[in-house]
Amino acid sequence: MRMDYDVPKPEIKVVHSKQANCPNVINQVLHGIEEEGLPYSVEESDENNPVELAFRGAELSHLGVGIGISNETVVLHFIKLKEDQPLFIIPTYSNEATLRAIGSNAARLVKRMPFKNLDNTELS
Incomplete structure (x- = not known):
């Protein structure tokens, strides 16, 4: 007897707005995750608020980490933070x-691990 369980994958969730027309932005963010060797998944949403997208990603992520992308903004969120207080906004x-x-x-x-500064240097 074979039992299939839908076990959530440990991955970072990247959620972008359907209105976001910025494939290079999404690709660069994904490259950064890949460089660190972690898995990710990408979802599209009707929502356009990048903070809400990032928090939604953190909720969906088994790791509790989400990135939200709109046309104007990229947001990194962690599930243990308040919804309106993301970690990084660029x-x-x-x-x-x-x-x-x-x-x-x-x-x-x-x-x-220590974060990279958003000018791509290590933070101590």
């Missing part, structure tokens, strides 16, 4: 290194 027009750094920081939050 504009989508940030350079590629900064976009990758916020993805890296999502993974580093899980791995309990």
Whole structure:
């Protein structure tokens, strides 16, 4: 007898607005997560508030870490924080290194490593 259980995967959830037309931003954030070696999944939402998207991602993530992306903003959230108080907020027009750094920081939050500064240097 084979039993299939729908076990949640330990992954960072990246949730972007359906209205977000910024594939390069999404890709750079995902590259940052990949560089740290953690799994992720991407979802699309009707919501357009990046803080709500990020918190929703944190709720859906078995790791408690979510990233929300709208046309203007990228937000990193952690489930143990208040919904209206995300960890990092950056504009989508940030350079590629900064976009990758916020993805890296999502993974580093899980791995309990020091964050990268959003100018891509280590924070102590």
